[in-house]
Amino acid sequence: MLQTATRAGAKTSKKDPPHERYLEAFRWMLQTRIFEEKLTSLYRGGLITGGVYVGRGQEAVSTACGLFLQKGDVFGPLIRDQAGRAAAGEPLLNVTRTYLGSRQGSMRGRDGNIHRGWPETGQLAMISHLGSLISVVVGKLMAKRMKGEKNFIGLTTIGEGGMQTGATHEGMNIASVEKVPLVLVAVNNHFAYSTPNDRQFACAQLVDRAPGYGYEGHEVDGTKLADCLDEIGGAVERARAGGPPQLVVASLLRLAGHGEHDDASYVPAEIKKESWAQDCVPATEKLILEKGWLDAATLKQWRAEISAEVEKAVETAQREAAPVASEEDWCAISTRGMVDAPVLAGE
Amino acid sequence: MLQTATRAGAKTSKKDPPHERYLEAFRWMLQTRIFEEKLTSLYRGGLITGGVYVGRGQEAVSTACGLFLQKGDVFGPLIRDQAGRAAAGEPLLNVTRTYLGSRQGSMRGRDGNIHRGWPETGQLAMISHLGSLISVVVGKLMAKRMKGEKNFIGLTTIGEGGMQTGATHEGMNIASVEKVPLVLVAVNNHFAYSTPNDRQFACAQLVDRAPGYGYEGHEVDGTKLADCLDEIGGAVERARAGGPPQLVVASLLRLAGHGEHDDASYVPAEIKKESWAQDCVPATEKLILEKGWLDAATLKQWRAEISAEVEKAVETAQREAAPVASEEDWCAISTRGMVDAPVLAGE
């Protein structure tokens, strides 16, 4: 399910990057950035139905969330996890199909974009209600244990706003009561839609929540890829080894609007000067070049390859048929005999 | 609203008890114990409708919850807070009326027993859904601040089971975001109905929740009256002085069934040997006698007075009329013009 080595023949220098999967991770970051910029331009061109919600600025932490997952693991990505979804194995074509309304996307036009799942690699389809996914991941892990599976973990993400829902609390707590191998990556991007931290919570730092649930807590600068790989990779490893549930809190700044309809003009200028407010994609690229882990030519080639992949996915999806109401199987449940007499629109 | 001195001419010795309100507090504990034993016997005699849920073993901590409240404060008692309700000013007659189904109780037969409120002294009427009351208390405090009131606090209680609900989380968090003077007293009586701690939470101790909400956290042995008065009194004082929300976690053992219908046979014998599993009422009484803070004659007189009060309340309530359906104003809302056309039972 995962590409196991840096693709495209990346030439690593003698002075290796700090994490063996650093360059592979960066490629997912780059792919995500290029893909989401394409999405944004399609959105501006009126070619996308529904909202576009990007993970701009969150590519490092999100990639780290997807990168360490193995076959049999459970992944519960949220709206800003394009990078993690890709790193965990969702093909670019599936997300493109979903955004462009192809009937062949995994949600078949029934649900959209950021709600999509990709069961092939254990990726769940979130509902909007923030925090609701955590207990679902816990339930999957309980079931795997009951079925006798081994060596699996579950990883899911949550925003600093979503941490304030009751569902998050109940989900976090039941995970440690059930002693399941859960990694919860909380991304404090300092805004929940337009709302800053001081109207979301009033603890010194969110990682202080960890002891209250019997979790191990870790903090990480979400703009530093190496640190994200270390902390999230480490948390995954500890969970897999039978450790308690892990909470990793990443700090960064959301570098886009809440969605592409939002100009984020409420973000004050000062905050953008914080060290954790940097853009992880160019920062990582700069470091890679400085350290000579890749040369400029290779990076250029990556960009070209990714752009081609993206264009191809878009073209494919655009050629595909949209869902058609008259062919739709309007049935909310799977058991035919249990479908209630239809009292339908227009019938 | 509060009796300001130990009633009944308690003779204190030269060697004063550790807290100036110690003896007053003990009297409320004693009243509660005697009253609830009466309730239990009425229940066993089939004279009470609905359940009886007593606070046996929790009298010290509950009394401390009620004792420091002042006019203008908000109190959100739960099911085991008979002692606190009494200490905060609810007359014995009201609770007796409610249990015995008199129409003159504050719930008028519409809701029962442990759900009752007593608005005269700021006591709210809980709903069953655990944790739901916390945000209501917060809202009252917000409103008081908006109206320009000063010097008020809110105090509410929760069990260790109730702490695992989403409502508790949202309520605790919104209190610190809104910076209201809240004291939350969590009583870990080691059982939520039949469920022991290890199926409720998996943190080292519940007070570890405090930093995650920006609360000050305190622990107390809930069987030691002096400590309860110090910790809860102190928390009330700090909240009143403008401190952050306060979490006081009291440890003790529930010394009755969940309700009087429950024989609690699931409580293992070993746990009863824990120091915090002692019965606070006789323990306090023993200490008082040993230290000579009161003499046996006075205690005997207290008992007699309380028993007489209890009997009188029961007799009064038993003489009073029960609600009558045909005289009931079946109206869920207060605005007559907004009542929906009745589609009633039997109409």
Added chain:
Amino acid sequence: MSVTYLEAIREAQAHLLREDERVYLYGQDIAGKFGGAFKATKGLAEKFPGRVLNTPISEDAMVGTAIGAAMEGMRPIVEMQFADFSSIALNQILNNAGTQFFRTNIPCPITVRLPSGGTKGSGPFHSQSMEAIYSHYPGLVVVTPATVEDAYTMLIDAVAIDDPVIYCEHKYLYYHLKADALPKDRLPIGKARIVRPGRDLSIVTYSAMVHEALAVAKEFSASGVEIEVVDLRSIKPLDTETVLASVARTGRLLCVGESFPWGGATAEVIARVATEGFHLLDAAPARINARDTPIPYHPNLWVDHRPNAKSIAAKARRILAE
């Protein structure tokens, strides 16, 4: 040997645990020697170690984990301590379980047991019937067994269904209802049952009210009036066909439900008969529900809040006089 409604629920769970290794039970206080607030799982934890699990007081997460486990191939049965507390799990039930299959094509076979309905002295938060809310939203099957036999077979069938099922069991029937033995046969979920044939009036109802209706039918029979009583058994799907066939026979319809009056099963039944069987009706249809207030705690008020044989009889008399 006789079996109560409650024992039937317990036996159905024992059967399921025995026969289907995918089944586990999840709820507050259901494990240990205790076996649940109503003892519906008494003895099962000992017999099936690791498969009857106590949960924290976290209804949202209880159902959330069940959804995850169900998608992973298990067949969880979640016990709500009282139906009323399922309000906390409602988001997971409606928005997560109820939408899962339509959105993802992955079935979500959870069963949620709701101890429902009024008993005296239980008050506003331990007496509710929530079937209407769960039926209004798409994606759920909602069953309301009224007999010992149905309590047994419908719970077994609920777990077999590949979709989320809300199993509304009535607390008043727990001890009041007895059968000689567990049933051998079953009527499938989705089919209503004519529990008493008649010719003059159809009373369509479900759950505990079936027995109030039967009492009325018996009483009327003495004076030669034959009331047909239809037990819906499941209110979603709702067996419109059987209801229409009954109204075709009697020409008169009274719907009885214990829950609140606005909307709900009685409104739905009347709407279906009025729209699809208008010409079958010889008189205006009628309905009786509980009053439109919270459910009062005091027994004097409670008995007047919900429908009962007396109020049903009065209404029936008026319809028959038309």
Added chain:
Amino acid sequence: MSVTYLEAIREAQAHLLREDERVYLYGQDIAGKFGGAFKATKGLAEKFPGRVLNTPISEDAMVGTAIGAAMEGMRPIVEMQFADFSSIALNQILNNAGTQFFRTNIPCPITVRLPSGGTKGSGPFHSQSMEAIYSHYPGLVVVTPATVEDAYTMLIDAVAIDDPVIYCEHKYLYYHLKADALPKDRLPIGKARIVRPGRDLSIVTYSAMVHEALAVAKEFSASGVEIEVVDLRSIKPLDTETVLASVARTGRLLCVGESFPWGGATAEVIARVATEGFHLLDAAPARINARDTPIPYHPNLWVDHRPNAKSIAAKARRILAE
């Protein structure tokens, strides 16, 4: 000058903040320059410092605090970002706000604004209409304004009512609907309005569907068929009298609602007419609702999921042919 439906909601809140110091607004992202996901509170935080407050993502606690504040004498207006998220606050709304007065005799005047209904591409969790659930339980007033004028006066009236009011505003109408000016007069909450008189068929509906019904009525009028359109305005209380009077005039009834088919407002209206106005009907009543599935995201599916002028017209034709 012209006023949109959305501006009317904003102006009503501005008016309330100006005229009544007990009023404050509480919701996610409603404060600051931002002014809410739909800008329904844009500019109000600056104009009324300290009275327009952002909240954490905590719908349960948002409504809980409002209940406390209301009992303490304030008049909070809670904005849900989307109606769909009120599922998280549902326990506080139904079981706490809805039972407060009956239980304690203390009124609980909160207003909860629910941005409701479908718009294209919004999908299953940003399109719901939850009025049926809130109407089923006792203790709440549920309003569903369909016009700019009603959006304005009914919000002001909602806050004046001493009881909890669920104010269902339709997102599709936010920008699509314009009036020349804010209204001077009002029809009180609880009264339905005949928005177009007719003689051949009554279409009883509410919220955005009023406009679909009007389009159909206009179309039919060209061929001499006069449809009467009744806008319920509030579905609880439901103005049975006006509905019955309309059916008395036309003899035919079609109910249209955008929410799910089982139960709900259309079932309730038909049940009331069938039970209380049976002899007024010359033909079987009918109803149209959304389909019984989650609300699909893709516009091709969405337009077919909900009722619209085309499907209403088809149904109307069938009723008229009876």
